[in-house]
Amino acid sequence: MKNKKLxxxxxxxxxxxxxxxxxxxxxxxxYGVTDSNxxxxxxxxxxxxxxxxxxxxxxxxxxxxxxxxxxxxxxxPLALILRKLDPKLSGTLIFIFLLPMWMNMLLRTLAWxxxxxxxxxxxxxxTMAHLPTLNIINTNAAVxxxxxxxxxxxxxxxxxxxxxxxxxxxxxxxxxxGAKYHxxxxxxxxxxxxxxxxxxxxMVFIPALTTFxxxxxxxxxxxxxxxxxxxxxxxxxxxxxxxxxxxxFLILFVFVFIAISMFFDDExxxx
Amino acid sequence: MGKNLIELNHISKIFDGEQVIDDLNLSIKENxxxxxxxxxxxxxxxTLRIIAGFIRPDKGNVxxxxxxxxxxxxxxxxxxxxxxxxxxxxxxxxxDNIAFGLNIKKKSKSYxxxxxxxxxKLVNLDGYEKRNVESLSGGQQQRIAIAxxxxxxxxxxxxxEPLAALDLxxxxxxxxxxxxxxxxxxxxxxxxxxxxxxxxxxxxTVVVMNQGYIQQLGTPEQIYNEPENxxxxxxxxxxxxxxxxxxxxxxxxxxxxxxxxxxxxxxxRQPVDVVIRPEDVDxxxxxxxxxxxxxxxxxxxxxxxMYEMECRTNDGFEWLIHSTxxxxxxxxxxxxVEPENxxxxxxxxxxxxxAVEVLAELNEx
Numbered sequence: 001m002k003n004k005k006l007x008x009x010x011x012x013x014x015x016x017x018x019x020x021x022x023x024x025x026x027x028x029x030x031y032g033v034t035d036s037n038x039x040x041x042x043x044x045x046x047x048x049x050x051x052x053x054x055x056x057x058x059x060x061x062x063x064x065x066x067x068x069x070x071x072x073x074x075x076x077p078l079a080l081i082l083r084k085l086d087p088k089l090s091g092t093l094i095f096i097f098l099l100p101m102w103m104n105m106l107l108r109t110l111a112w113x114x115x116x117x118x119x120x121x122x123x124x125x126x127t128m129a130h131l132p133t134l135n136i137i138n139t140n141a142a143v144x145x146x147x148x149x150x151x152x153x154x155x156x157x158x159x160x161x162x163x164x165x166x167x168x169x170x171x172x173x174x175x176x177x178g179a180k181y182h183x184x185x186x187x188x189x190x191x192x193x194x195x196x197x198x199x200x201x202x203m204v205f206i207p208a209l210t211t212f213x214x215x216x217x218x219x220x221x222x223x224x225x226x227x228x229x230x231x232x233x234x235x236x237x238x239x240x241x242x243x244x245x246x247x248x249f250l251i252l253f254v255f256v257f258i259a260i261s262m263f264f265d266d267e268x269x270x271x
Numbered sequence: 272m273g274k275n276l277i278e279l280n281h282i283s284k285i286f287d288g289e290q291v292i293d294d295l296n297l298s299i300k301e302n303x304x305x306x307x308x309x310x311x312x313x314x315x316x317x318t319l320r321i322i323a324g325f326i327r328p329d330k331g332n333v334x335x336x337x338x339x340x341x342x343x344x345x346x347x348x349x350x351x352x353x354x355x356x357x358x359x360x361x362x363x364x365x366x367d368n369i370a371f372g373l374n375i376k377k378k379s380k381s382y383x384x385x386x387x388x389x390x391x392k393l394v395n396l397d398g399y400e401k402r403n404v405e406s407l408s409g410g411q412q413q414r415i416a417i418a419x420x421x422x423x424x425x426x427x428x429x430x431x432e433p434l435a436a437l438d439l440x441x442x443x444x445x446x447x448x449x450x451x452x453x454x455x456x457x458x459x460x461x462x463x464x465x466x467x468x469x470x471x472x473x474x475x476t477v478v479v480m481n482q483g484y485i486q487q488l489g490t491p492e493q494i495y496n497e498p499e500n501x502x503x504x505x506x507x508x509x510x511x512x513x514x515x516x517x518x519x520x521x522x523x524x525x526x527x528x529x530x531x532x533x534x535x536x537x538x539x540r541q542p543v544d545v546v547i548r549p550e551d552v553d554x555x556x557x558x559x560x561x562x563x564x565x566x567x568x569x570x571x572x573x574x575x576x577m578y579e580m581e582c583r584t585n586d587g588f589e590w591l592i593h594s595t596x597x598x599x600x601x602x603x604x605x606x607x608v609e610p611e612n613x614x615x616x617x618x619x620x621x622x623x624x625x626a627v628e629v630l631a632e633l634n635e636x
């Protein structure tokens with residue numbers, strides 16, 4: 001009786017998932033394996049082998065990797081510092097850190113466009129200070145900058161969480177046994193924070209890989225990533241079959257990536 | 272026993288404006304088993320962490336084997352710690368945990384293997400090398416933590432409430448094992464606990480601490496039989512602490528009745544605190560000559576090895592009495608105490624003042 005009543009509460013969620021996740025996936029699945037006449041074909045999926053297509057995929061992977069590495073290099077030392085702070089102070093700092101996320105990502109990315117433009121805010125300030133101007137708008141660098149800015153919190157949070165779970169006495173024990181700081185870091189702290197690092201990498205790499213907003217706004221149409229390519233097929237070329245086919249490929253790619261990262265995560269917990 | 276291995280000189284430490292340790296002096300002899308005993312917040316763990324090097328004292332210095340190590344980081348000190356929550360490395364198996372310190376010292380593999388075998392034998396866990404530490408019970412984890420510390424052959428082993436997380440039965444077993452281990456290793460143990468039984472069972476020397484001061488330092492027998500002040504008396508074991516007046520040398524008045532005692536040197540009519548252990552209170556026939564105080568038994572609980580009874584004397588004080596012979600509640604009885612079982616203490620003006628006095632005495636020694 002009670003269980004039945006509780007089940008009623010799951011209906012809105014189930015309905016949402018059905019209409020906005022499961023059905024769309026089937027629609028994509030359908031378009032992905034058919035041509036414009038509705039006949040079955042795998043050509044849409046295999047079109048990834050076309051130069052223009054795999055070039056945008058490789059560029060997306062390349063930029064997402066750079067973004068992930070930069071995020072990790074910024075987030076890890078930051079999380080190490082936050083871990084040592086008084087919980088009240090670290091809580092406040094994390095709050096300040098997450099504050100920009102309350103604003104729409106599109107707006108934040110547009111703000112970077114205005115900052116980075118040839119005659120933008122940053123260059124105006126640099127000119128005023130008689131310094132050479134910064135011309136990175138519409139380059140890979142600008143796209144990576146935007147990605148790092150947007151996705152950094154997704155790296156900081158899981159890394160910080162896993163670091164703060166490490167018992168201080170474990171670290172004390174290592175130095176008590178004669179370990180210098182770098183030994184403690186590489187033999188104890190980093191191995192124990194691998195679950196956080198793995199989920200941070202997943203949470204940064206996947207949105208960076210599939211983004212089209214950041215590359216469109218900060219790449220000025222010159223930088224076409226796989227996400228942007230799919231968007232073009234749907235919105236501009238109105239070729240839903242090709243867009244769906246590429247989407248299926250990308251979804252499979254992400255699945256493989258997640259499976260690999262879960263494997264590493266489990267490995268760590270078992271060891 | 273030999274020379275002083277560790278000396279703490281005028282150590283003070285303030286945390287968040289709170290004086291945790293105030294001008295503490297302590298010498299620890301080589302090969303002794305010293306226990307720092309006190310309630311939580313008394314500064315015992317802070318003292319241990321200062322010796323280990325995790326905390327730097329604000330004032331004072333730490334001398335180890337004649338060398339000032341106050342500024343030496345923990346990884347350069349020749350001592351090892353066993354932590355309360357074991358602090359094993361969860362991502363390593365038993366072998367790698369124990370080998371951690373030896374790997375850092377770049378010992379050969381055969382040396383490390385021999386050491387691990389020896390240490391595991393010592394803590395009764397032979398053959399556990401490949402086990403995952405998180406699959407072990409609390410007692411086993413603590414043994415691994417001990418093995419991990421002793422393979423480094425420290426001159427001093429610091430133990431920070433190592434048995435606190437274990438259940439009673441296991442705790443008692445481990446007390447004997449630790450004592451045995453200490454004798455086999457022939458090194459100095461510095462042990463921190465809030466458990467008086469642990470302190471009395473294992474130590475050569477007990478250091479009773481409260482509010483950042485040493486209240487008393489002595490053998491377990493001294494601490495138990497001759498507490499320096501009311502704090503020590505109440506903290507170590509059960510006791511009856513009553514107000515008394517010294518009538519003359521060897522005679523103290525309790526609730527208006529004179530008791531013979533073995534203390535002298537107090538002023539005439541000087542008020543004092545009198546400590547009488549529950550097992551030292553003798554119940555005698557109410558009409559006997561020995562019945563110095565008279566009262567009525569008001570309760571009895573069977574505790575296994577003895578009865579814990581209460582007797583309310585005519586002055587209203589309720590005496591705690593331990594005896595193997597049951598005296599039924601309701602019975603009118605007399606109370607007698609042997610002179611050597613009466614412990615006379617100066618009345619403190621305040622707890623702080625008392626602590627300073629004790630410290631001054633220690634410094635004179």
